[in-house]
Amino acid sequence: MSDSGPGHPVRRIGILGGGQLARMMALAGVPLGFHFDILDPAEDACAGAAGRLVRAGFDDADAAAELAGQVDVMTYDFENVPATTAGAAAGRVSFHPCVTALDACQDRLAEKNLLTRLGIPVPPFHAVDGRTDLLEAVDRFGYPCVLKTRRFGYDGKGQAVLRGPEDLEHAWQELGDHPLIAEAFVAFDAECSLIAVRARDGRTGFWPLSHNLHDAGMLVLSEACIAGGDLQAQAEDIGNRxxxxxxxxxxxxxxxxxxxxxLSVNEIAPRVHNSGHWTIDGAVTSQFENHLRAISGLPLGSTALDRPSVMFNWIGAMPDAGELLGLEGLHWHDYGKKARPGRKVGHATLVLPDEQQLGKQAQALAARLGGAWPDRWSRFSTARGRLAGD
Structure with a gap:
């Protein structure tokens, strides 16, 4: 396996996956002098606008290995790349994050078992391999509880909330063909995420916690968190482990x-993450730039908050930029994707000098967008208050 060391500077980076995360990686890497080769089966993969697109299936280990032989280091932009494909690439070139992390996070049961072994808090869970297991889980947790596929579920897909006995049969018909996990329902005060980075030399960095709101399982709002230092310390301890x-x-x-x-852990994503998009415009160094610095052996940049920031996630279709770009502090990100229900097509980040201005401007943006946005912002603001201890 080749490895780019001090005498072999990284110039070409391969990415398995050509979605918006790969696109934003490449956009962050061009100013650093990197070139990108991106493997994806889709002809219109949106990362192709920022690098050379290699069309191949994610299960094509030979294509991944061939690409690995043409680059200095490889990474990926989503965790459902088969471990066998990642392993084929890792056998030829330096590959980060490691295949063991990718493999561990592809199965929710394996992930929860790992977290438990490491002493990290998680909601109670129960493996479901048949109807008897499901009934045992319901008897253990009561209603409501959550039934999820162990693999491939994301953005609310592959899961069902069981609110009463009447939901059991429908959920089983929808999900029962897959290995499953049941989890106790968590009546949480808020949702947060930690974005962390570790360099090849072992140095680490942590951005401020992101406070998040999901709607129908998809992230719609995220901000640089105003929570107290204790939550940040808890999160960084878990991240370090x-x-x-x-x-x-x-x-x-x-x-x-x-x-x-x-804090209790919902799930791990061994990659750059939707809830860290605010770091592009609101942090000293974005998650995308620091990911590239880390895997290529460059020093990490500062993860400090530059200015208060909140991200609006565009799902299904882009709003009219002409109607919104006049708002002070608004930064626009169009992923170049075709509109489709349930698809992440872009985001916007509001960045302003202080929290009070940010809150007012975000409320104004939500009102201008209309639809579900005013209610989303109201719920988000309520959770913000809980995090701030109001």
């Missing part, structure tokens, strides 16, 4: 439930 366990290199995201001032 995971980083050390995997001997991790690159960016990792850990999603949390916040309940009575304590």
């Amino acid at each position: 995971l980083i050390e366990h995997f001997d991790y290199v690159g960016v990792i995201a850990v999603e949390f439930f916040v309940t009575d001032g304590r």
Whole structure:
């Protein structure tokens, strides 16, 4: 396996996956002098606008290995790349984050078992391999509880909330063909995530916690968190344990439930993450730039908050930029994707000098957008107050 060391500076970076995360990685890397080769089966993969697109299936280990032979280091932009494909690439070139982290985070049951072994708090869970297991889980947790596929679920897909006995059969018909996990329902005060980075030399960085709001399982709002230092310290302790366990290199995201001032882990994403998009415009160094610095052996940049920031996630279709770009502090990100229900097509970040101005401007933006946005901002603001201890 080749490895770019001090005498072999990284110039070409390969990425498995050509979605918006790969696109934003490449956009962050061009000013650093990097060139990108991106493997994706889609002809219109949006990262192709920022690098050379190699069309191949994610299960094509030979194509991944061939690409690995043409670049200096490889990474990926989503965690459902098969471990066999990642392993084929890792056999030829330096590959970060490591395949063991990718593999561990592809199965929710394996992930929860790992977190438990590391002494990291998680909601109670129960493996479901048949109807009997499901009934045992319901008897253990009561209603409501959550049934999820162990693999491939994201953005609310592959899961169902069981609110009563009448939901059991429908959920089983929808999900029962897959290995499953049941989890106790968490009546959380807020949702947060930690974006962390570790360099090849072992140095680490942590951005301020992101406070998040999901709607129908998809992230719609995220901000640089105004929570107290205790939550940040809890999150960084958990992040450090995971980083050390995997001997991790690159960016990792850990999603949390916040309940009575304590954190429990919902899931891990061994990659750059949607809830860290605000770092592009609101942090000294973005998650994307620091991921590239880490995997290529460059020094990390500062993860400090530059100015208060909140991200609006565009799902399904882009709003009219002409109607919104006049708002002070608004930064626009169009992923170049075709509109489609449930698809992440872009985001906007508001960046303003202080929290009070940011809150007023975000409320104004939500009102201008209309639809579900005013209610989303209201719920988000209520959770903000809980995090701030109001």
